[in-house]
Amino acid sequence: MGICPFAGAFADQVITRGGYDAVVATTLCDQMRRVAGALEPRLPVPLFLFNLPSTWEHEGPERLYRDELARFGLFLSTLGGIPPSREKLANQMLLYARARQRMQSLRASLTGTSFLAMLAHFHENGPTVKGEEYIPGPRRGLPLAIIGGPALACFHHIFQFIEERGGLIVLDGTDTGERSFPGPFDMDRARDDPIGELTKAYFATIPHPFRRPNTFLYSWLRKEIPERDVKGVILLRHSWCDIWHAEVMELRKSISLPLLDLELNNEDYDGAGISCRTANRILSFLEVIE
Amino acid sequence: MNGDPVRLSLDQWDTRYEELRAGGLNEPHYGGPLRRHADGGDRRLCRITFDPSKAALRLWNFLLTEEERLRSARSGGKKIVGAMKDLGTVPVMAFSSPELVAFYPDGAWWLPCFKELNTDLLSTADSLGLGEAFCPVRAMVGAFISEKHFPLPDFLTCSVGATCDDFSAIAQRLHSLGFPILWWEMPHRRPPGNGEASDILPGGTAATRGQIEFVRSELERVREALGNLAREPVDDAALSRGIRAANRVRRCIGELRHMVFTAPRCPLPALEMLIAEMMALHFCSDRDECLAVLEELKDEVGRRVTTGHGILDRDAARLFWVNPVADLRVMNLLEEWGGRICGTDYLFFHALDEIPEDISPMDALAMMALADPMTGSAADRARRIIREIRLFGAEGLVISRIPGASHCATEGIEIAAMIRRELGIPVTEIEVPPVADSLSPVLRNRLEAIIEVIKERRVS
Numbered sequence: 072m073g074i075c076p077f078a079g080a081f082a083d084q085v086i087t088r089g090g091y092d093a094v095v096a097t098t099l100c101d102q103m104r105r106v107a108g109a110l111e112p113r114l115p116v117p118l119f120l121f122n123l124p125s126t127w128e129h130e131g132p133e134r135l136y137r138d139e140l141a142r143f144g145l146f147l148s149t150l151g152g153i154p155p156s157r158e159k160l161a162n163q164m165l166l167y168a169r170a171r172q173r174m175q176s177l178r179a180s181l182t183g184t185s186f187l188a189m190l191a192h193f194h195e196n197g198p199t200v201k202g203e204e205y206i207p208g209p210r211r212g213l214p215l216a217i218i219g220g221p222a223l224a225c226f227h228h229i230f231q232f233i234e235e236r237g238g239l240i241v242l243d244g245t246d247t248g249e250r251s252f253p254g255p256f257d258m259d260r261a262r263d264d265p266i267g268e269l270t271k272a273y274f275a276t277i278p279h280p281f282r283r284p285n286t287f288l289y290s291w292l293r294k295e296i297p298e299r300d301v302k303g304v305i306l307l308r309h310s311w312c313d314i315w316h317a318e319v320m321e322l323r324k325s326i327s328l329p330l331l332d333l334e335l336n337n338e339d340y341d342g343a344g345i346s347c348r349t350a351n352r353i354l355s356f357l358e359v360i361e
Numbered sequence: 362m363n364g365d366p367v368r369l370s371l372d373q374w375d376t377r378y379e380e381l382r383a384g385g386l387n388e389p390h391y392g393g394p395l396r397r398h399a400d401g402g403d404r405r406l407c408r409i410t411f412d413p414s415k416a417a418l419r420l421w422n423f424l425l426t427e428e429e430r431l432r433s434a435r436s437g438g439k440k441i442v443g444a445m446k447d448l449g450t451v452p453v454m455a456f457s458s459p460e461l462v463a464f465y466p467d468g469a470w471w472l473p474c475f476k477e478l479n480t481d482l483l484s485t486a487d488s489l490g491l492g493e494a495f496c497p498v499r500a501m502v503g504a505f506i507s508e509k510h511f512p513l514p515d516f517l518t519c520s521v522g523a524t525c526d527d528f529s530a531i532a533q534r535l536h537s538l539g540f541p542i543l544w545w546e547m548p549h550r551r552p553p554g555n556g557e558a559s560d561i562l563p564g565g566t567a568a569t570r571g572q573i574e575f576v577r578s579e580l581e582r583v584r585e586a587l588g589n590l591a592r593e594p595v596d597d598a599a600l601s602r603g604i605r606a607a608n609r610v611r612r613c614i615g616e617l618r619h620m621v622f623t624a625p626r627c628p629l630p631a632l633e634m635l636i637a638e639m640m641a642l643h644f645c646s647d648r649d650e651c652l653a654v655l656e657e658l659k660d661e662v663g664r665r666v667t668t669g670h671g672i673l674d675r676d677a678a679r680l681f682w683v684n685p686v687a688d689l690r691v692m693n694l695l696e697e698w699g700g701r702i703c704g705t706d707y708l709f710f711h712a713l714d715e716i717p718e719d720i721s722p723m724d725a726l727a728m729m730a731l732a733d734p735m736t737g738s739a740a741d742r743a744r745r746i747i748r749e750i751r752l753f754g755a756e757g758l759v760i761s762r763i764p765g766a767s768h769c770a771t772e773g774i775e776i777a778a779m780i781r782r783e784l785g786i787p788v789t790e791i792e793v794p795p796v797a798d799s800l801s802p803v804l805r806n807r808l809e810a811i812i813e814v815i816k817e818r819r820v821s
Contacts, residue, residue, distance in 0.1 A: 074770045098549045101526040101767040108738040109775050125521045125529065126546045131578050135548060138571065142554075283521045283544040285533055313495060313767055317530030320490030321537050 075311045076340050077221050078102040085110055092150055095143075097121040099281050100314055119146045125283045127275070136274040140266050160265040161258065168256050170198035175249070180207035183215075183240020184230040187222065187248075194247060212239030213361060214300050218292075218322075219307035220315055221246035225339045226307065229353070232345055233305070237357055241299040245307065250291060251277055280318045288318075289325050296326060303329040303360040305353070310334060331356040365670050368410040368630060368693075371399055377413055386415065389650070391426040398425045403475040405796075409690050412633045412672065416654075416661040423645055423654045424636055427464065430646045431512050434462045440590050443514030444643065446528050447547070449712030450730040451518050452643035454584060457603025460591035464511065464643045467528070470498040472510055473795040474688050481507065483795075491534060496527040496766040497687045497795050502535055516590050517542045518583055523549035523736040526767040543586050545579040547730065548572055550737040562732040563714035565748070566741050577727035584723070600722035606648055608715045613655045614641050615713060620662050622703045622753040626671025628662045631692040631702040635685070638705060641712040677701035678815040681746065681755035683776065684708055684763055688797040691761075691804065698805055699812040704753040706746055710734050739772040743779035750784060756815045759808070762792040787814045 081103070085094050093116050096107035104120065111118045122139050124132035148154055155163070174189055181189070185205045193200045215238045217230070222245050230240055244250040253269075254276035261268040278287035296304070304326055308315045319332045331352060338346035345353075369377055378386075378394045386392075395418065399406040403425065411417060435441055442463040444451035455463035473483055482503030486492070489506075491499040504510040519532045519542050536542045550568050553559035558570040588594040617637055621629045629637075637658055644651035665671060673696055681704035686692060695702070711732040717725040734742040750758065758780050762769040769792075777788040789811045791804055 098523060101524070102770060104523065104549060105739060105768060105771045105775075108740065109771050111738075112740070120549065120551065122523075122549050122551070124546050124548070126544045128544070129582065131575060131582075132546050135546070135575055145554075280533075281526075281529075283519075283529065283533060284536055284542075311494070311767070311770065313526040313530045316494060317491060317534050321534070 073311050074106070075100075075102045075220075075309050076335070077223060077309050077312075078106045080223055080340075082106050082110055085114070092116055093146070094118040095121060097123045099123050099279070100312070102311065117146070117150070119143060124274075125281055127282055127287075128284070133270060133274055137266060137270040140269060144266075157265050158262060161261040161268075164256055164261055164265060164269065165258060166198045170200055171252050173202050174200065175252070177202045177205065177207075178249070180210065181205055182210060182234050183217065183243060184227065184234050186240075186243060187227060187230050190243070190247060190249075191222070191227075210239060212237050213357065214239050214241040214302050216240070216242035216244055216292075216296060216299070216301045216304045217248070217307060218244035218250070218304060219246070220309045220312050222248070223309075223340065224342060225335065225345065228345045229307065229339070229349065232350060233353055233357070236354060237361065238353075242295055242301055244292070244295070246279070251279075253277060281314050285318070289321075292322075292326055296328065301328065303331070303356065305331045305333055305356065308332065308334045310336070329356070329360045366413050366665065366672050368672055368696075369413045370410055371395060371407050374411055374413075374418075378418070381415060381418075388422075389419065391429070392419065392422050395421055395425075402479070404477045404479060405475050405688075405690065408477075408798075409632065410630070410693050412630050414658075414661045416657040417629075417633050419654050420633060420636055420658055423647075423650065427646050428511055431462065431464060434646065435512055440515040441512060442587065442590070443517045445517060445519035445532055445542070446524050447518075447520040447545075447730060448709040448733065448735075449642055450520075450580070450726055451583060453603055453607045453716065453726065453729075454580070454595060454600065455587055456606070456644065456648050457599040458587060458591040458593065458595050460593065461587060462646050464514075464646050466501045466504065466511065466514070466517075467498055468639075468642075469501040469504040469510060470496070470687065471689065471795075472500050472504065473497060474690075478796055482510075489534060489538070491531055494765050495531060496525070496763050498528060499531050500795075502531060502538070505535060505540060506538070513540075516586065518545060518586075519543070520545050520547040520730070522547040525735065527765060543583065545583055546575075547579075547733070547736050548575060550731050550733075550741070560728060562728045563716065564710055564732045564745060566732060566737060566745075568728070568731045572731060573724065573727050576730050577723050580723060580726055580730065597722050600726070601718070604716045604718060604722055604725060606652075607644075608718065610644060610648065610652050610655065611641055611713055611715050613652060613659055614638060615715075617655065617659045617662060618705075618713070620659070620666055622755075624662075624666045624671065626669065626675050627673040627677060627696075627701040628665040628671050629658070630672055631682075631696060632689055633658070634702060635689070635692055635705070635707065638707060638709075638713065639685075642709060672696075673701050676816070678812040679703040679754060679756045680811070680815075681705070681750050681753070681758045682707075683746065683758065683760045683773070684769070686761050686793040686797075687763065687795045688793050691793050691797055694801065694804065695759075695808055698809050699816075700759075700808060703755040704746075704749045706734065706742065706749070708734060710745060735768065739775040740779065742772070743776040746776065747780065747783050750780070750786070755786070756818070757786050757811045758788040759811065760788065760790040762790060764792055764794050787811050787818075 098104040107120045126132045253272040278291035442455040443466045452463035455461040482500040485503035486499035521529045553569045678700045680700045685707040760773040
């Protein structure tokens, strides 16, 4: 067993980058949970480990999620943050919701590579993303969906490679892509109970294979794939990610489309571009489904 | 038996069994020669050595007849609960009802070892997308599909959340294949924050009251489902009785562990001791008989300790062992190469600690579940290991990685670092696949190295 490259990259960034007052991780997967545990005693700043429940069929886990949001709020207060009023928090939620709407409205005119860059900006800088800087099109090519774990730098190379070779990524179902957008906020409820609304929008709607059972993921795919007229699906899988790995067979059965299960390797992660193996597999896949 | 007990091969056990029979051996209904299990497909038994006592014979026969016991329970009208992953909590609840028996399908992870890979369990898992990158517990899926190794449970539970990803993913695969599962959430056990109400759990870690209440509410769902299955509620009184009975088993194992790990000469082989500890999980499907088996083993060990007899030389290196091995033979090999086990953490400390009897049974079960070493940090686990190393006087630590297991990527490194820092004893990390014969030279190098270092340190 090795360390998942995303969890490893997270640890490297935390150790080497500096310039932050706290570190936040979640228990979404065992590797991230344990990396957080290993990092904590080595850090000069506090680490908050958000307990993300896997189950969702009963009210208990949702309550646990809500309690974790409240605990996270307290944690931020201990760092010097001032607890926001409900109104202020609701306004902030609105700001993010509008940014996501803006990105979604641009989605149909952007290539997958441009959309990925826009998402990266959003994740890094928050709702300041405007969208004008991401030039629309050309939107030609075989419509594809990418699903899988969280994006690392190599994803940009892979997206670009696919789109330069005749593919068009019309659905970004990676952990950092549009699949992880929360549901819409009810702003009336948000002003009354922002934590409750955050819980509903995030915990109750985001599809992910770590959920037990994992049915959200498949209902999302069944809705999005036909809507975007997807002709093939590429699963970008980080090494040692059991969660996505175990879904491969079920995905093949459920989506009824060609699926390329692409486990990334060391050369893909080294920053110099994508490996020959990955390139060949993508080219073969594109050729076969064209 | 006079003099030191000598470990026996399966062939030698054939002779020994005949001698015992001639001497009027009185066995339970599941008794018989060990050979029959090997003839029935458990070929690994031909490659391992056994303790020569009647008590060990009973232990092995009890272990290797579990499938028959489960089938007999079903034909007697009982419902079978397949508890997954929590390792020690749900079976205590299930056995509180006279209508239920429980077992861990997880135990199928040893089947490839017992069958020396002459089984389609792993290839079935492969064909379902669960290849070698996953922990050997993937064999469980093959066992469900083939229906050859245990009767299909009437009801399945699985704890998820702060568990290992392998298991969660494998259980999800099972669910997708049409085996309904009651999922219950196990939160990550975290240290209580300033001012947060908390309790000390069995084993010494702490959890917040909020987390205990949450786990209790999850277990209430399990309790309700068990009651529906049994067609009678599993009430607090029944649970309290179940907890007391489970504690009798845990106390017996605790006494056995203490005697075996602290005796000047090792009185019981590591392999039999591993099996005895595993009995804490689901009482090998018969709680009363389990206690009787363990009591007999404890008596045997007590006699040996009192008379100063043992199965190993006095100078065997005293090792603490972390994680269960996928290949049982490795426990034999460790002893052949000069080591003995003086302390273990087979990933279920919480199933060995006594469950509180002076509080509400559901609170007690929630606290026990939260004490699972898997749900907390590696540092928590290491602290417990340090305490036990001191208690049992272990001189070195062996961390046995489980192939493919998500927690093994970082946990061993962290535990090893803490043990070196706090105790300054030698540590080695190995990885043991279901059949480790081809890796035997590598394992031997590593284990002999730590044993040699321990013995050199004694001299200096």
